Amino acid sequence: SQKIEQNSEALNIQEGKTATLTCNYTNYSPAYLQWYRQDPGRGPVFLLLIRENEKEKRKERLKVTFDTTLKQSLFHITASQPADSATYLCALGGYNFNKFYFGSGTKLNVKP
């Protein structure tokens, strides 16, 4: 069955630096990948979607890359701020777009 791995350890970075989060997957060929942000007690909030034929997607301070050969997606937050502190989830979807497979998330702490 498919396996999605995100670094379970929290990522601690200094304000102003670039945060890079990793999502690796095996036993699956996703048609697209999404990144979500989740705050405690809240539902996931959609950030970016990237399709298998796209190498990179940007939105303001966010950038996502998708390497189907390495089976990996990288999520970057540039000029990070304490308000960016949250758990970030990656989710993979197939061609039928019916459902996602989620990673367990990486907690990001941005220190002022």
Place this chain on the structure above:
Amino acid sequence: EAGVTQFPSHSVIEKGQTVTLRCDPISGHDNLYWYRRVMGKEIKFLLHFVKESKQDESGMPNNRFLAERTGGTYSTLKVQPAELEDSGVYFCASSGQSNQPQHFGDGTRLSIL
């Protein structure tokens, strides 16, 4: 526009009782999804509605879970009878078209005692 809303936000019931969770998707969204997260695990897919039809219910754990979406608007997820392992956070999400991002509610935290 209003987001996805879920009721109740918390529910505490005893083993063997029945609980019904409700989800109101974003207005006009035909696609509605249920997910759940049990303690320490990742969010897992339960099922997918397109309007009132079940498109995929491969993630439903067993026949104690019943999801409905009469009229293609709001959806309910009933657990009957509830077991201890059903505890977790149940999320609902909706999307306008199936190839668009899914927007999540804040979930219902279900505790079975």
